Amino acid sequence: MSTYAKPLPSFSEWSKPFWQSAKSHKLTLKKCKQCGHIDHPPYMFCTECWAPEHEWIEASGKGTIYTFTTTVLGAPEPFAKDVPFVIAMVDLDEGVRMLTTIVDATEEELEIGMEVEVVFDDVTSEVSLPRFRPLKKVGAAQ
Amino acid sequence: MSKAQFAIIGTGEVPCGRYPARSPLEIASTVARLAIEDAGVKKDDIEAVISAMSIMDNDYNTEVIFGRLPEALGLRNCKTAAMTVSGGGSSHSLRKTAEGLLASGEAEMVLVVHAQRFSTFTPAEQAEYFAKAGADPEWEIPYGISFNALSGMITRRFMHETGTTAEQVAAVAVSCRKWAQLQENAMFRKDLTVQDVLNSRMVSTPLTALMCNVLADGGSAFIMTTAERARKLVEKPVYILGEGSDFSHRNLTVSKDLTFYNFFKNIADKTYNEAGLGPEDLDIAEIYGSYPVIILQLMEAMSFCKRGEAGRFVLEGNTWPGGKLPMTTTGEALSFGHTGTGVGISVLVESVRQLQGKAGQAQVPGARFLIENCGGGCFMDMHAAILGNEIP
Numbered sequence: 001m002s003t004y005a006k007p008l009p010s011f012s013e014w015s016k017p018f019w020q021s022a023k024s025h026k027l028t029l030k031k032c033k034q035c036g037h038i039d040h041p042p043y044m045f046c047t048e049c050w051a052p053e054h055e056w057i058e059a060s061g062k063g064t065i066y067t068f069t070t071t072v073l074g075a076p077e078p079f080a081k082d083v084p085f086v087i088a089m090v091d092l093d094e095g096v097r098m099l100t101t102i103v104d105a106t107e108e109e110l111e112i113g114m115e116v117e118v119v120f121d122d123v124t125s126e127v128s129l130p131r132f133r134p135l136k137k138v139g140a141a142q
Numbered sequence: 143m144s145k146a147q148f149a150i151i152g153t154g155e156v157p158c159g160r161y162p163a164r165s166p167l168e169i170a171s172t173v174a175r176l177a178i179e180d181a182g183v184k185k186d187d188i189e190a191v192i193s194a195m196s197i198m199d200n201d202y203n204t205e206v207i208f209g210r211l212p213e214a215l216g217l218r219n220c221k222t223a224a225m226t227v228s229g230g231g232s233s234h235s236l237r238k239t240a241e242g243l244l245a246s247g248e249a250e251m252v253l254v255v256h257a258q259r260f261s262t263f264t265p266a267e268q269a270e271y272f273a274k275a276g277a278d279p280e281w282e283i284p285y286g287i288s289f290n291a292l293s294g295m296i297t298r299r300f301m302h303e304t305g306t307t308a309e310q311v312a313a314v315a316v317s318c319r320k321w322a323q324l325q326e327n328a329m330f331r332k333d334l335t336v337q338d339v340l341n342s343r344m345v346s347t348p349l350t351a352l353m354c355n356v357l358a359d360g361g362s363a364f365i366m367t368t369a370e371r372a373r374k375l376v377e378k379p380v381y382i383l384g385e386g387s388d389f390s391h392r393n394l395t396v397s398k399d400l401t402f403y404n405f406f407k408n409i410a411d412k413t414y415n416e417a418g419l420g421p422e423d424l425d426i427a428e429i430y431g432s433y434p435v436i437i438l439q440l441m442e443a444m445s446f447c448k449r450g451e452a453g454r455f456v457l458e459g460n461t462w463p464g465g466k467l468p469m470t471t472t473g474e475a476l477s478f479g480h481t482g483t484g485v486g487i488s489v490l491v492e493s494v495r496q497l498q499g500k501a502g503q504a505q506v507p508g509a510r511f512l513i514e515n516c517g518g519g520c521f522m523d524m525h526a527a528i529l530g531n532e533i534p
Contacts, residue, residue, distance in 0.1 A: 007283065007284055009279070009280040009281070010279050010280050011280065012280070040395070040486070041278070041393055041396075044168040067295040067298065067299040067302070067400060068295060068298065069291050069294030069295045069298060069346045069347050069348075069349075070292050070347045071294075071345075071346045072344045072345065072346065072347070073289075073343060073344065073345045074269065074273055074288050074344060074345050074354075075273070076270060076273045076283070076287075076288060077270060077276050078285060078286075082286060085286060086243050086296065087285055087286065087287060087291050088295070088344075089186070089395055090396075096395075097396075098282060098395060099278075099285060099393075099395050101286070101534060107347060112298070112299070112302050116157050122435060124510060129284055131286070
């Protein structure tokens, strides 16, 4: 088995639950119990009202593409062999935005506003990275 | 803060490009001396030296932090030596630090210095640094983000919302090159067309190589004093007439609007209000965006063009030499060279030269008022200032 040679996310105390859930293929978000604000990225306390009490809610995993780019040149060295790859910002249904890569589609097939859904990439036995792919329409040819 | 409390009275600059044999201390010594001589003051008049941070060069930064500059320059009356940094927005924080020292009476003459050498690092080290400069190690780097990819995403979103075309984006790089051709110290001075820009290699869609920056060695310095003292010392003090600042985010995903329209516009409007001037009063727009899309966004937010119109305005030639709105007369990071925290400082220094009538071939005749701006690496903030050689 080849070792994963790319940078892995460095977790903090308050972001650990996100990555633990991702490992179980669940997309979760840190929501404040006092005011309901969702912080992504998550921080030590709610950035809106400073309350420490929070819960990790499970996100629907669905969102729309806010913008995207296909990197062809100048990717950081560990990713040099992966080009071209598509990086995007996805607006989750829960109202926060995530940076991610789009899989199962080339740039020509993508549009701003297009619906996408999360998939999990088990890059190591410890870490799974959320990525997104276009939502398959019911009845679409496989 | 009352209007026109402070003025810049002298500047210095070295050529920008690849100069591996030229040490940062040599750069700093040269530009500091040029600025002090340009201001017509004596070295022992300097009471504070504030330095920009050098990117990647911890040896030079350490030297600066431990007070190398006042000793190397023989500044016998320097009471404060410090470093101020806020990434690409450093020209703002350096200026504000100088203003603070002047306002408190701690110093009556402040020297601000920037020196940067990238070329002694290997191309791989430089590429590695700049590719992911300021990218988030947890939420962005694991996805292979690069700085050009971030800018590509902003560019695509802006084009989507405003109808700006790739040709118009390319025209910004062309405008910058035309000004760089009038600057002796600029790194890139060959003729450049919109077609050249569009035909250059794709880097991260929709950005081609000639829409992106190249790291460069360079440096500049300026001398700031009170408006009152400036009037006694030089014929054309460059007054700071109005300023505006705001902070947006660390992670780009936290900024609701990647076109930054309201964010930039609120800052620009505040700056205009404080100066008591409008865009129609300005002779030059010294806009620093580092990528064409940010320059276009700033043009619109500064009310030089209606939303969505800046691209066409540039493509029609209005911002390059001879045009009705001279813009970024250094050639910006794109053609002058990207000197890390120094781009904003070089734009500020050029702003001063223009208003002093010392801009040589790039001189905009009779320039009295202009707006300049800077911002930090991941587009996290914006700071604008209106400068003038008169008080309106």
